[in-house]
Amino acid sequence: MASLSASLLSHFLVLSLLLCVAVGEYPKCPGDTTVYHFVINKYYDNLTQEQVDTVISHYVDLTNYDSRVMQFLWGKDLGPEVEDRADGFQYGYLTTLCSVQDTIDYLNAPFTKAFADEFFPASEKAIAINYVVNHTFPGKGYGTSGKCGPCNLLLRDASI
Numbered sequence: 001m002a003s004l005s006a007s008l009l010s011h012f013l014v015l016s017l018l019l020c021v022a023v024g025e026y027p028k029c030p031g032d033t034t035v036y037h038f039v040i041n042k043y044y045d046n047l048t049q050e051q052v053d054t055v056i057s058h059y060v061d062l063t064n065y066d067s068r069v070m071q072f073l074w075g076k077d078l079g080p081e082v083e084d085r086a087d088g089f090q091y092g093y094l095t096t097l098c099s100v101q102d103t104i105d106y107l108n109a110p111f112t113k114a115f116a117d118e119f120f121p122a123s124e125k126a127i128a129i130n131y132v133v134n135h136t137f138p139g140k141g142y143g144t145s146g147k148c149g150p151c152n153l154l155l156r157d158a159s160i
């Protein structure tokens with residue numbers, strides 16, 4: 001149980017880190033709502049790099065095709081030289097949508113389901129989370145007062 005929560009926490013930290021890097025440099029949703037559909041996976045070892053690349057290219061095709069998707073970014077974990085917390089997960093895929101309903105519709109669309117039938121059987125393990133960006137503690141790029149999260153932290157540290 002402890003190791004499960006430690007493992008979940010480490011996943012969350014890895015996800016948070018990736019999201020921090022992604023936010024702010026790319027097109028934003030027109031309204032207040034931004035939804036992230038965030039997936040990490042590990043492919044079966046018996047797949048060739050070419051087979052892995054084919055699956056990823058189909059993920060790109062899917063998200064390029066679906067007009068509900070505002071943005072899609074993927075990449076491979078940089079490995080233990082950078083941070084040894086990936087727990088075997090290899091790739092991250094960040095899909096941005098602009099409403100919860102769009103997210104539901106995207107996930108249930110026939111093309112998405114067809115891709116899921118390719119993606120999950122190719123994956124030894126995969127995790128997907130979906131969340132609406134929360135403005136209670138606005139992170140960098142979503143601040144309301146011009147003070148980003150890390151700046152607030154620095155200010156707090158400086159005042160100690």
Ligand SMILES: *[C@@H]1O[C@H](CO)[C@@H](O)[C@H](O)[C@H]1NC(C)=O
Pocket residue numbers: 044046047
């Ligand atoms: C790879 O291994 C998995 C798990 O053993 C198996 O289900 C799958 O069919 C294999 N895929 C290929 C392309 O050999």
Ligand SMILES: *[C@@H]1O[C@H](CO)[C@@H](O)[C@H](O)[C@H]1NC(C)=O
Pocket residue numbers: 132134135136
């Ligand atoms: C955002 O986070 C706050 C604090 O945890 C919570 O009270 C609120 O319900 C959250 N809002 C959404 C939309 O999840």
